[in-house]
Amino acid sequence: xxxxxxxxxxxxxxxxxxxxxxxxxxxxxxxxxxxxxxxxxxxxxxxxxxxxxxxxxxxxxxxxxxxxx
Amino acid sequence: xxxxxxxxxxxxxxxxxxxxxxxxxxxxxxxxxxxxxxxxxxxxxxxxxxxxxxxxxxxxxxxxxxxxxxxxxxxxxxxxxxxxxxxxxxxxxxxxxxxxxxxxxxxxxxxxxxxxxxxxxxxxxxxxxxxxxxxxxxxxxxxxxxxxxxxxxxxxxxxxxxxxxxxxxxxxxxxxxxxxxxxxxxxxxxxxxxxxxxxxxxxxxxxxxxxxxxxxxxxxxxxxxxxxxxxxxxxxxxxxxxxxxxxxxxxxxxxxxxxxxxxxxxxxxxxxxxxxxxxxxxxxxxxxxxxxxxxxxxxxxxxxxxxxxxxxxxxxxxxxxxxxxxxxxxxxxxxxxxxxxxxxxxxxxxxxxxxxxxxxxxxxxxxxxxxxxxxxxxxxxxxxxxxxxxxxxxxxxxxxxxxxxxxxxxxxxxxxxxxxxxxxxxxxxxxxxxxxxxxxxxxxxxxxxxxxxxxxxxxxxxxxxxxxxxxxxxxxxxxxxxxxxxxxxxxxxxxxxxxxxxxxxxxxxxxxxxxxxxxxxxxxxxxxxxxxxxxxxxxxxxxxxxxxxxxxxxxxxxxxxxxxxxxxxxxxxxxx
Amino acid sequence: xxxxxxxxxxxxxxxxxxxxxxxxxxxxxxxxxxxxxxxxxxxxxxxxxxxxxxxxxxxxxxxxxxxxxxxxxxxxxxxxxxxxxxxxxxxxxxxxxxxxxxxxx
Amino acid sequence: xxxxxxxxxxxxxxxxxxxxxxxxxxxxxxxxxxxxxxxxxxxxxxxxxxxxxxxxxxxxxxxxxxxxxxxxxxxxxxxxxxxxxxxxxxxxxxxxxxxxxxxxxxxxxxxxxxxxxxxxxxxxxxxxxxxxxxxxxxxxxxxxxxxxxxxxxxxxxxxxxxxxxxxxxxxxx
Numbered sequence: 001x002x003x004x005x006x007x008x009x010x011x012x013x014x015x016x017x018x019x020x021x022x023x024x025x026x027x028x029x030x031x032x033x034x035x036x037x038x039x040x041x042x043x044x045x046x047x048x049x050x051x052x053x054x055x056x057x058x059x060x061x062x063x064x065x066x067x068x069x
Numbered sequence: 070x071x072x073x074x075x076x077x078x079x080x081x082x083x084x085x086x087x088x089x090x091x092x093x094x095x096x097x098x099x100x101x102x103x104x105x106x107x108x109x110x111x112x113x114x115x116x117x118x119x120x121x122x123x124x125x126x127x128x129x130x131x132x133x134x135x136x137x138x139x140x141x142x143x144x145x146x147x148x149x150x151x152x153x154x155x156x157x158x159x160x161x162x163x164x165x166x167x168x169x170x171x172x173x174x175x176x177x178x179x180x181x182x183x184x185x186x187x188x189x190x191x192x193x194x195x196x197x198x199x200x201x202x203x204x205x206x207x208x209x210x211x212x213x214x215x216x217x218x219x220x221x222x223x224x225x226x227x228x229x230x231x232x233x234x235x236x237x238x239x240x241x242x243x244x245x246x247x248x249x250x251x252x253x254x255x256x257x258x259x260x261x262x263x264x265x266x267x268x269x270x271x272x273x274x275x276x277x278x279x280x281x282x283x284x285x286x287x288x289x290x291x292x293x294x295x296x297x298x299x300x301x302x303x304x305x306x307x308x309x310x311x312x313x314x315x316x317x318x319x320x321x322x323x324x325x326x327x328x329x330x331x332x333x334x335x336x337x338x339x340x341x342x343x344x345x346x347x348x349x350x351x352x353x354x355x356x357x358x359x360x361x362x363x364x365x366x367x368x369x370x371x372x373x374x375x376x377x378x379x380x381x382x383x384x385x386x387x388x389x390x391x392x393x394x395x396x397x398x399x400x401x402x403x404x405x406x407x408x409x410x411x412x413x414x415x416x417x418x419x420x421x422x423x424x425x426x427x428x429x430x431x432x433x434x435x436x437x438x439x440x441x442x443x444x445x446x447x448x449x450x451x452x453x454x455x456x457x458x459x460x461x462x463x464x465x466x467x468x469x470x471x472x473x474x475x476x477x478x479x480x481x482x483x484x485x486x487x488x489x490x491x492x493x494x495x496x497x498x499x500x501x502x503x504x505x506x507x508x509x510x511x512x513x514x515x516x517x518x519x520x521x522x523x524x525x526x527x528x529x530x531x532x533x534x535x536x537x538x539x540x541x542x543x544x545x546x547x548x549x550x551x552x553x554x555x556x557x558x559x560x561x562x563x564x565x566x567x568x569x570x571x572x573x574x575x576x577x578x579x580x581x582x583x584x585x586x587x588x589x590x591x592x593x594x595x596x597x598x599x600x601x602x603x604x605x606x607x608x609x610x611x612x613x614x615x616x617x618x619x620x621x622x623x624x625x626x627x628x629x630x631x632x633x634x635x636x637x638x639x640x641x642x643x644x645x
Numbered sequence: 646x647x648x649x650x651x652x653x654x655x656x657x658x659x660x661x662x663x664x665x666x667x668x669x670x671x672x673x674x675x676x677x678x679x680x681x682x683x684x685x686x687x688x689x690x691x692x693x694x695x696x697x698x699x700x701x702x703x704x705x706x707x708x709x710x711x712x713x714x715x716x717x718x719x720x721x722x723x724x725x726x727x728x729x730x731x732x733x734x735x736x737x738x739x740x741x742x743x744x745x746x747x748x749x750x
Numbered sequence: 751x752x753x754x755x756x757x758x759x760x761x762x763x764x765x766x767x768x769x770x771x772x773x774x775x776x777x778x779x780x781x782x783x784x785x786x787x788x789x790x791x792x793x794x795x796x797x798x799x800x801x802x803x804x805x806x807x808x809x810x811x812x813x814x815x816x817x818x819x820x821x822x823x824x825x826x827x828x829x830x831x832x833x834x835x836x837x838x839x840x841x842x843x844x845x846x847x848x849x850x851x852x853x854x855x856x857x858x859x860x861x862x863x864x865x866x867x868x869x870x871x872x873x874x875x876x877x878x879x880x881x882x883x884x885x886x887x888x889x890x891x892x893x894x895x896x897x898x899x900x901x902x903x904x905x906x907x908x909x910x911x912x913x914x915x916x917x918x919x920x921x922x923x
Contacts, residue, residue, distance in 0.1 A: 007406035007484055014415070014488045018495045021536070025503075028527035036532060119899040196896050200855045202871060203898065285855060285870050320700035324715065327751035349786060351868045352875040353793070356779075356786040363775065367768045374764040378722055378757050382715035389713065392705045396720045404700040425729050429736055432775050434784040437748055437864040438741045441857050441894035467698050477697050506740060508862040510894035515902035521861055521890025569698040576710040581751045614793050615872045621796070624826070624854045624898070719756045726763055730770075737774055742782055745886065746863035749783050750846065750878030 003057040009050065016046040072570050073151060073471040079160045080150045081472045084143040086167050088469070090174065091139035091461075092555055098131035099548035106497065106541025110534035111516050121514035122194045123184035129197030130181060133303075133453060134216070135174045140461050141306035142170070142223050145250045147468065148309060149227045152246035155237075158229040166226060170219030176212025180205060192625075196512065198292060199272070201283045204623035207276040210268050217261050217268075224254035242579040243587050245326055246313055252333040253305040255593050256298055259600060260341045263294030275623060284619025286353045287611050293344040294604060301340045303453050305333070307460040311380045311413060313572055314467060318410040319403055321387025323575035324379050327582030332379075335372040337592045339365055342603030349436040353614055358607045359433055365603065366431040373424060380417065386576065408483030412463020415491040416456050423451025426502060441512070444505025447498045455494050462551050463487055469558055470567030477568075478557035482550055490547040497540025500533040509533075787867045791874030794850055799823060805850060809837075809922035816843040818921075824849060824856040824869045826898050832891050832906030839908065840916040842883035849875045857894035860908060868895060881910050 004012075020043035024034045074081040101124040107113040108121055116124075146163070150156065157163045177193070183206070184192035193205035227250055231243070243251070267288045274280045312329045316322055323329065345362035348354055385399055393399030404410050426448040429435060439445060466483050470476055477483060505511075507523045507530065516534055523530050585591065741747075753761075778784045799805040808821040808830050820837055823830045831837050839845045849858045849869050856869040860879075867875040893904035911920065 005406055006481075007411065008401070010484060010488050011405050011411060011415075014491050014495075017492050018499065021495065021499055024527050033527075036528070118902060122896065122899070122901070125896075194899075200895075202854050203896075284872070286873055289855070289870070318698055318700050320704050325753070325757070328753065328757070331751075348868075350866060350875075352787055352791050352870055352873040353789050356788045359786055359788075360779075364772060367771050370768055370771075371764055374767070375757075375761065377725070378715075378718060378760045381721055382718040382754075382757075385715050385717045386708060386713055387700060388717075389708050390704045390706060391700070393717075396717055399717050404703065407697055407700060409697050410700060421725055425732055428729070428733065428771060432737070432771060434775055434778045434786060435737055435741045437784070437866050438736075438744060440866050441859070441868075470697065480697060483697075508859065510857070510859065510892055512894075512896040513902040518861075518890060518892060518905045519903075520905050520907045521888075524862065569701065571701075573701075576713065577752060583751055610789065614789070619872055621854075621871045715754065715756055719759070722760055722763075726767065729767065733771065733774070737778070741864065742778070744864045746860055746865040746879040746881075746889075747782070748785055748787070748864060748877045748879055750785050750844075750876075 004050075004054045009054045012050055013047060016043060016050065020046065072474060072567060073147065074474040077150050077156060080146060080157050080163070083157075083160065083163045083167055084146050084472045086164075086171075087139045087143035087146070088465070088472070090171055091136050091143070092552060094131040094135040094139070094174070094178075095458075095548060096552050098128050098136060099545050101125075101128040101131070103541050103545035106538050106544075109514055109516060110538040112534070112538040118514035120185060122196065122512075123181065123192070125512065126184070126194050126196050127178070127181045130177055132458070133197055135178070137303045137453065137457060137461070138216075138220060139170065139174070141303065142166075142220070143472075144306045144309065144461075144464070144468065145223070145227060145253070147472065148246035148250050148313075149230050152244035153230055153234040155230050155234045157226060158233060162222070162226050162229075166219045166222035168219075169222065170216050173212045173215030173217075173219055176208050176215065178212075180209035180212060198296070200292070201272060201275070201285050201288045202621035202624045204276055204625045207273060210273045210276055214265070214268050214273065217265055220257065220261070224258060227251065227254060242582070245323075245329060245575070245579065246309060248330055248587065249305065249309045249312070249333050251589060252337050252592070253302065253309075255589060255596065256305075256337045256340050257302050259337075259593070259596055260295050260298030260302075263291040263344075264296075267291035267295075271618070280618055282618050282620050282622055284611065284615045284617060285621045286351065286615060287608070287617070287619065289351070290345070290348065290354075290608065290611060293347040294341065295344070296347055297344045298340040300449075300453060301336055303457045305336065307416070307457045308332070308376060310460055310464045311376070311417060312383075314464065315380060315410070315413045315417075316383035316387060317572050318407060318413070318467065319384040319387025320391045321383050321385070321389070322573045324382040324386060325577040325581075326575040326579045327577060327586070328375060328379050329575075330579070330582050330586045332372040332375050334586060334592050335369075337596050338599060339369040339372075341596065342599045343369055345603075345607060346431055346433075349433055350440045353611060354607055355610070358603075361603060363431060363433040365599075370424075370428065370431070377417075377421065383576075384414070406480070406484060407466075408477075408480055408487050409463045409467040411484060412466070412487035412490075413460050415487060416459035416463065419451050419459070419491065419494060420456035423448055423456060423498075427452065439505055441510060442505035443501045443509045443511050446511050447501030447505055450494060450498045450501065454498070455490070459487060459490050459494075462490070465551075465555060467568060467570075469555065471570050473559060473567070474563040475558050475561045475567055476564050478554050478561060482554050486547050486550040486554065489543050489550065493540045493543025493547060495540070496536045497544065500536035500540065503528075504530070504533045504537075507533075785878070787875050787877055791848060791850075791876040793872055794874055796850065796852055796871040799850070799852060804848070807922050810839060810845075810920060811923065812921050813846075816840075818843055818845045820845055820847050822847060822849045822858070823852050824858060824893065824904075825852040826854060827893070827900040827904040829858070829891060829893075829904070829906045832908070833904075836888075836907035836909045837891070838911055838920045839881055840920075841881055841885065841910045841912050843913075844878060844880050846876055846878040849877075854897050855895055856897045856904070857892075859892055859894045861890035861892055863889065866894070869893075883913070885910060 020039050023039055023042050027034045105124055180191055180193040183189040184194050191206045193209035195203045195205045199205060231251060271283050271288050275283050312323055343362050343366040345358055346366045349359050388399040388402040391402045393402030430448060466477050507525055509523050794802055804821040805823055808823050811819045813819045818839060851869045851871040858869050859866040865877060865879050867877050869875055887910050889908040891906035891908055
């Protein structure tokens with residue numbers, strides 16, 4: 001599990017926001033009407049994944065594998 | 070290791086003054102912004118809607134003119150002194166423009182804020198664009214004029230430093246930062262002429278009652294003659310930081326000095342003959358003039374698109390030097406924990422998005438779709454409100470230590486601050502763009518109308534309002550964190566090396582740039598010719614149509630609750 | 646976030662920060678070809694081992710003009726170009742021309 | 751000056767993008783026939799609109815088969831007609847709005863549509879749009895340029911009346 005610095009964690013968290021906000025528009029283009037909660041859930045999901053990656057990175061030592069942005 | 074303040078203490082003092090004024094107006098302007106975001110979305114209101122426009126005027130003038138221009142004046146003074154390694158010709162001259170600009174800004178601010186107090190017979194609720202015949206108190210126009218003249222003296226100050234340097238270095242290339250400052254000021258001199266004529270020859274005499282009428286379309290056209298270049302006046306210092314500082318922060322070097330120069334020359338040439346694209350939907354201007362303005366505007370995209378490549382390439386160079394690999398994985402190798410770097414990077418990213426909505430605004434007939442809708446403030450909160458403002462805040466984390474000799478109080482707070490700004494702006498400006506497409510107008514205090522509702526295709530208008538309010542609150546929070554960090558830094562003690570302030574040489578050096586690029590006189594001449602070509606006929610036809618002074622008598626912005634009550638009452642019959 | 650690092654800087658990578666210059670020895674002349682001031686010394690560095698603007702201090706190799714091709718930039722820019730193109734067509738032909746009451750005179 | 755080949759590629763792409771934008775807009779003007787608000791409306795003396803043949807009695811004027819002219823005066827803070835009583839236009843007709851201001855600069859936007867123009871004192875804005883037979887029956891109207899203390903209350907309505915129900919009483923003549 002590669003390491004995420006606190007900074008990287010924050011920056012990535014910031015990037016999840018536009019994704020979540022635009023989720024419904026994207027769905028709307030395919031005629032899918034997503035409720036507002038869907039957006040909240042989606043954002044929460046993204047943050048959860050990110051947090052897990054971050055914590056795992058804290059626990060397990062870095063195997064020196066390269067980063068993915 | 071000595072930094073700027075140790076080498077140029079006198080200049081540093083003056084820069085500290087301009088930064089101080091900039092940050093104070095940033096605080097006030099941001100507070101107004103937060104109040105507006107909550108008021109017009111009907112989330113939280115404590116004032117009457119008529120006061121909304123007073124705050125809106127304050128928000129626009131304090132942030133778009135005072136914060137940006139005072140900060141960039143500091144950056145330019147730093148850039149000139151540092152890159153030419155030449156002290157100000159006479160520090161009293163420097164303090165003269167700092168003083169004049171401050172006095173002018175204060176006058177304008179007083180005239181605006183007086184509008185909040187009915188007992189004071191003074192108001193200037195004319196918004197940042199002060200379209201006649203809406204009439205502000207003379208103090209407002211006088212303040213603006215003093216402010217502009219102050220910037221002219223500042224420019225003269227910098228050209229004098231350049232002359233001194235040139236005398237000692239007859240055959241050198243102009244150092245890049247100095248080149249950027251000088252070209253930007255040339256653009257500024259050319260473009261401020263319009264607003265100066267409008268304010269000094271028409272609006273001041275008219276507000277003093279010396280002349281009875283103005284030609285609304287003429288003063289409006291003169292305003293936009295200046296109103297578009299001014300956005301480049303905000304943007305150029307951000308570009309200066311992106312070109313010369315960001316690569317260094319990323320651990321790299323500027324990809325190409327010659328291209329950076331070419332880009333600034335293009336801005337000198339094309340920034341001004343485009344103003345009419347703000348008047349696509351104005352009567353009294355032939356479609357042909359609008360089309361010419363559009364083609365100029367579209368080609369003005371070129372320098373910004375080139376900047377995108379050069380700056381990103383310079384940042385990539387840093388990432389590669391820091392061990393970055395792959396097509397995109399290198400992004401991970403960047404120093405994201407540096408608030409100065411991260412702030413500028415996020416600002417650049419958002420500028421890419423704001424650039425797109427700008428392309429839409431530039432399209433002549435598609436303007437029917439977005440003109441004066443919420444889309445427009447959505448656009449400029451991404452550009453001047455983030456590309457410029459966030460870059461300035463990020464730059465502060467790197468510049469403030471140099472001009473105060475003090476290390477930044479807290480890097481983590483700084484990082485949090487720039488990220489909160491980014492997130493807040495995503496919420497607010499995204500919702501504004503969407504709202505605009507639904508036909509929600511800009512510059513209004515009320516979210517709802519009596520005769521109709523706005524229909525949202527995806528989601529609901531209510532959600533858009535919530536996003537605007539939430540984003541506005543985050544943005545205000547970000548400014549609070551920023552100002553706290555700045556104040557705490559300022560209150561700290563001097564340290565030996567507050568910051569790593571070395572700027573590495575460009576990968577592709579100035580020597581590769583054609584000498585003609587440094588021929589400032591030539592570019593000035595061509596710029597003037599282009600302006601004459603683009604504006605002579607429109608101005609002549611506007612004047613011959615409605616006369617130099619037109620027929621619009623003043624309409625002082627009176628804030629009376631009765632007027633509002635009557636109008637609302639008048640509008641209601643439409644409903645029932 | 647932490648770069649893929651070469652072995653000599655692993656200790657930095659495993660430490661609690663992403664870009665600190667602890668461990669990672671800056672290459673001679675701090676990576677910048679400027680050769681002006683050196684990278685700030687420890688005394689100048691805040692408690693978290695960091696001075697703002699010291700991106701140079703994590704430089705692990707020096708890349709000069711001739712051996713640098715900004716392929717990553719080209720990729721990013723191409724993606725941007727594609728997005729802008731699609732969005733423009735959508736905005737103009739769907740949002741605008743698809744709209745009601747278009748001005749024809 | 752040496753420019754990296756990637757940057758040359760980008761430069762070409764950027765120029766292509768710019769030319770593409772201009773081409774699209776030109777298509778809109780020539781192909782789709784979209785006309786900009788321009789100087790055709792001419793000028794009026796906004797202080798003596800009551801002496802103007804049409805603005806003195808603003809409203810809908812019949813002007814040839816299925817062609818109508820609607821004269822609207824914008825003022826602080828409303829439209830005449832539009833605010834007190836709605837603007838009425840027949841469905842399935844081509845309508846030219848002639849809008850001017852009695853006092854300050856206003857905006858004239860038919861909510862949620864492309865009918866949108868500035869209204870500047872002394873100038874007449876003219877925009878022609880087509881109201882389809884099967885189109886919307888009612889539109890909102892708003893001022894989208896700040897015009898003073900009660901700007902947010904400056905609004906109105908446009909009623910699209912089916913041809914069958916359209917009668918002389920709805921016209922000024």
